[in-house]
Amino acid sequence: MTTMDARSMGTSVRRIEGPDKVTGTAAYAGDTVAAGTLVLHPVQATVARGEITAIDTSAAEAVPGVVAVLTHRDAPRLGDTGDPEHRVLQGTTIHHRGQFVAAVLAEHAEAAAEAARLVVVSVDEAPSTTGFDPDAEAYTPAALGNGQQADTLVGDPDAALAAAPVVVRASYSTPMEHHNPMEPHATTATWIDGRLEVREASQGAELARQTLATLFDAEVTVRSPHVGGGFGTKGFLHAGTVLTVLAARTVPGRPVRFALGRRQMFETVGYRPATVQHMALGAAADGRLEVVAHDVVGATARYKEFVEPAGGSTRSMYAAPHRRTSHRAVPLDLDAPTYMRAPGEAPGSFGLECAVDELAVALDLDPIELRVRNEPDVHPENGLPFSSRGLVECLRTGAERFGWSSWDRAPRRRLVDGWWHGVGVGCGTFPAFRMPGSTAEITFTGGRYVVAIGAADIGQGARTVLTQIAADALGVDVDSIAVEIGSTQVPVGSIAGGSAGTASWGSTVVEAADRFRDKYGDAPDEGDHADAATPDNPWAEEYAMAAYCAQFAEVAVHADTGEIRVPRLLGMFGVGRILNPTLGRSQLQGGMVWGLSMALHEESVVDPRFGEVINHDLAGYHVAANADVRVVEAEWIDEDDAYVNPMGAKGIGEIGIVGVAAAIANAAYHATGVRVRSLPITCDDFLTSGLL
Amino acid sequence: MTTTIPMSITVDGERHDLDVDPRTTLLDALRERLGITTTKKGCDHGQCGACTVLLDGRRVLSCLTLAVAKDGAHVVTADGLATDGELHPVTEAFLANDAYQCGYCTPGQICSAVGAIDEARRGMPSAVTADLAADVTLDRSEIAERMSGNLCRCAAYVNIVSAVEEAAHR
Numbered sequence: 001m002t003t004m005d006a007r008s009m010g011t012s013v014r015r016i017e018g019p020d021k022v023t024g025t026a027a028y029a030g031d032t033v034a035a036g037t038l039v040l041h042p043v044q045a046t047v048a049r050g051e052i053t054a055i056d057t058s059a060a061e062a063v064p065g066v067v068a069v070l071t072h073r074d075a076p077r078l079g080d081t082g083d084p085e086h087r088v089l090q091g092t093t094i095h096h097r098g099q100f101v102a103a104v105l106a107e108h109a110e111a112a113a114e115a116a117r118l119v120v121v122s123v124d125e126a127p128s129t130t131g132f133d134p135d136a137e138a139y140t141p142a143a144l145g146n147g148q149q150a151d152t153l154v155g156d157p158d159a160a161l162a163a164a165p166v167v168v169r170a171s172y173s174t175p176m177e178h179h180n181p182m183e184p185h186a187t188t189a190t191w192i193d194g195r196l197e198v199r200e201a202s203q204g205a206e207l208a209r210q211t212l213a214t215l216f217d218a219e220v221t222v223r224s225p226h227v228g229g230g231f232g233t234k235g236f237l238h239a240g241t242v243l244t245v246l247a248a249r250t251v252p253g254r255p256v257r258f259a260l261g262r263r264q265m266f267e268t269v270g271y272r273p274a275t276v277q278h279m280a281l282g283a284a285a286d287g288r289l290e291v292v293a294h295d296v297v298g299a300t301a302r303y304k305e306f307v308e309p310a311g312g313s314t315r316s317m318y319a320a321p322h323r324r325t326s327h328r329a330v331p332l333d334l335d336a337p338t339y340m341r342a343p344g345e346a347p348g349s350f351g352l353e354c355a356v357d358e359l360a361v362a363l364d365l366d367p368i369e370l371r372v373r374n375e376p377d378v379h380p381e382n383g384l385p386f387s388s389r390g391l392v393e394c395l396r397t398g399a400e401r402f403g404w405s406s407w408d409r410a411p412r413r414r415l416v417d418g419w420w421h422g423v424g425v426g427c428g429t430f431p432a433f434r435m436p437g438s439t440a441e442i443t444f445t446g447g448r449y450v451v452a453i454g455a456a457d458i459g460q461g462a463r464t465v466l467t468q469i470a471a472d473a474l475g476v477d478v479d480s481i482a483v484e485i486g487s488t489q490v491p492v493g494s495i496a497g498g499s500a501g502t503a504s505w506g507s508t509v510v511e512a513a514d515r516f517r518d519k520y521g522d523a524p525d526e527g528d529h530a531d532a533a534t535p536d537n538p539w540a541e542e543y544a545m546a547a548y549c550a551q552f553a554e555v556a557v558h559a560d561t562g563e564i565r566v567p568r569l570l571g572m573f574g575v576g577r578i579l580n581p582t583l584g585r586s587q588l589q590g591g592m593v594w595g596l597s598m599a600l601h602e603e604s605v606v607d608p609r610f611g612e613v614i615n616h617d618l619a620g621y622h623v624a625a626n627a628d629v630r631v632v633e634a635e636w637i638d639e640d641d642a643y644v645n646p647m648g649a650k651g652i653g654e655i656g657i658v659g660v661a662a663a664i665a666n667a668a669y670h671a672t673g674v675r676v677r678s679l680p681i682t683c684d685d686f687l688t689s690g691l692l
Numbered sequence: 693m694t695t696t697i698p699m700s701i702t703v704d705g706e707r708h709d710l711d712v713d714p715r716t717t718l719l720d721a722l723r724e725r726l727g728i729t730t731t732k733k734g735c736d737h738g739q740c741g742a743c744t745v746l747l748d749g750r751r752v753l754s755c756l757t758l759a760v761a762k763d764g765a766h767v768v769t770a771d772g773l774a775t776d777g778e779l780h781p782v783t784e785a786f787l788a789n790d791a792y793q794c795g796y797c798t799p800g801q802i803c804s805a806v807g808a809i810d811e812a813r814r815g816m817p818s819a820v821t822a823d824l825a826a827d828v829t830l831d832r833s834e835i836a837e838r839m840s841g842n843l844c845r846c847a848a849y850v851n852i853v854s855a856v857e858e859a860a861h862r
Contacts, residue, residue, distance in 0.1 A: 014787065021795030022783045022802060024730030024770040033727035109724060110715045182734045182742055182845045183796040228732070228796030229845050262735040459794030459846050582790045586848060590793060593847030618739035618843060627820075627840040629849040 003648030012582035030186030030259035040258035041112035043102035048128035048611030065111030095303035098267025128333040131608030134276035138328035144309035155322035160291035164282025174347035183228020186259040204495030232339035266616035270338030277351030289320035304336035309344030319376035342654035353426035353662030387543035387643035390574020394550035398572035422671025428658025439491035440512035454493030473513030499651025555667035562686035588634035591656015597624035599661040704772025721759035730771035741842030744800035751807025770799030791855035793846035
């Protein structure tokens, strides 16, 4: 097994759509200006649970410019996708505050908003539970949000903990967080002669098409040429898309547009659910782990289950003969949670990697050395060999580069100009998948190879990197390649998700290119054509395949105010071949800033009386701004992995965030002696410690 | 009945006459009325900066500006920064430094950067300026501070600062 030769891959080709993005002419789903477009404004539930008893739309209908007001009484009936989020205006039951209960269509946004305010919804309210209590009655889910099993058990963890010379037991909590891509979800839908045309902010046009075709039993075309960030929330369709298409069906021939407001981004498009993670580590005096136990209690929605797989990565990180992971779910009357950048790995690495740091302190051992001593030879649960595993090299090279050894390991030693400084490390992993189900089509025309596949560029650079892969697979320059993606008018593509987009689409493009060259050689004629479906990876059951990282943070905590800042982050990544160093570094750095933002800023606060996220805008829900970010460096080790795919590339969309929050919390402990086990880390954690 | 008010506005060098609802923001006037979608809507609350345009040369949040109050104004969006077919130096620097990923906040970032560089040249201090009387040096700390009204969820901040730094010192 070898990876394919790289000529373009590994070089920093500029983003192909760059000129359109920097001028603003790149058209996103809400950037439609067709004459006669109607604007949709929704009416939303103001209780968390109940039954609608009456809806009075008369005042709304009287507003000038209003074309229609749609409710459950008159909305078209929908087919069944099995997803409760898609049952829009199909009945009287309210499952969560913010649920769409009616929609106004109007000629202008102002009229639509005013009319929506005038719709009177009478509700028989039912008791609800919307605040997450990790001690509340919980159940064992049939599967986690990513399909993994809820529980795993090897050996006898409880007996091993009782016998272990050194034990760390601690609980860590992570809050509800919202994705908040800069582009709010937007849909423009038009019914033309019984066919549906949709422009959608989507991580996967084909998945959107399938969903809408099932719901509406119609021929559907979906276009998503540019997507203003997704991070998981634009994977599966949410209620707003269905509402827009429903409403458009009542006005055939007229485009209907619904661009969610920022507040609605906290009400109807999912989030990362809160977790509490009970960690127990037992080790011998030399630091070798005897037992790793990671027991997670997480929030889910009562009407639709999604359980954050926070203990998932603990199954493969470190060797230990006795091990347990478990997940329990507490149902709440909230909007349904969903995938958010590194679902499971991001919060789970906070629990595991902080606990490992606490164990290093208990053992008086360098936390890097502790991790190296527990490096497994094979996957600790399923026994598979690793296709490649760069964790130790990431730790070693990262430590060297970061200047790790120049710091005294004892906490609370460096006070500079009124700020306590410290350093910390946190590690992580993310699986290297290949999704089935894409088709790539290559046509030689006009002296260029047109490569068509329904991939999605959500900012990760798919359009550019697929061009590079195709160029190398066809043995030509990138100038000879024209990639067509982002719609259902090209052959099907799997979604941009699970850090598997490039691996899946790229493998498919390589397969199609191989067939093309087999058929036509390197001097094709006009119109020559080949296609291929995603090939299975023959090694998928033979090796454990994943990316690894070691994140290093320097933290400064103000000695008087407890203000915490992160002057420096370094991420070292073992992610196979980096296909485009500039774009790859951008994506990894972006993920690391997500980790910083998770560590210090992000928390959606639910008012348990009403089931509402009360900080539901970008003033109340702070995401890292420019001045929050100082030095952020992303580097990688040379890693040749011939088993993941022909390109030798592991996904990099999610690994960037993993381990960062733990590195920052561990650095904050090193700086101050204060151990913070709950995110986000804020001033009061230090001020109330009595230690500052 | 809704009252509309006649006004004119010049956008990227082209004059437009229109009747606006007094509730219409400059952002919605651009996007919904004039079909100019090179300015993006990220929050509609003045919290994200995606809608930043240059209004009579100064950077403003078009979502917090009522269109009717800007009769006769000159607006420049990211698409109007080019001159004689040449990209603006800030635009070119964003491309060269990969200072964007999804691109949705980018037009606002670039307009904001143009405004910020101009403010610094005119000596306007920021919260991190040490000497309020001295000329402003746009170092990375100053740039990060002055660009913090423009959120980027892809978090291209490191590259945004590099792009602005490069453009400012050209």
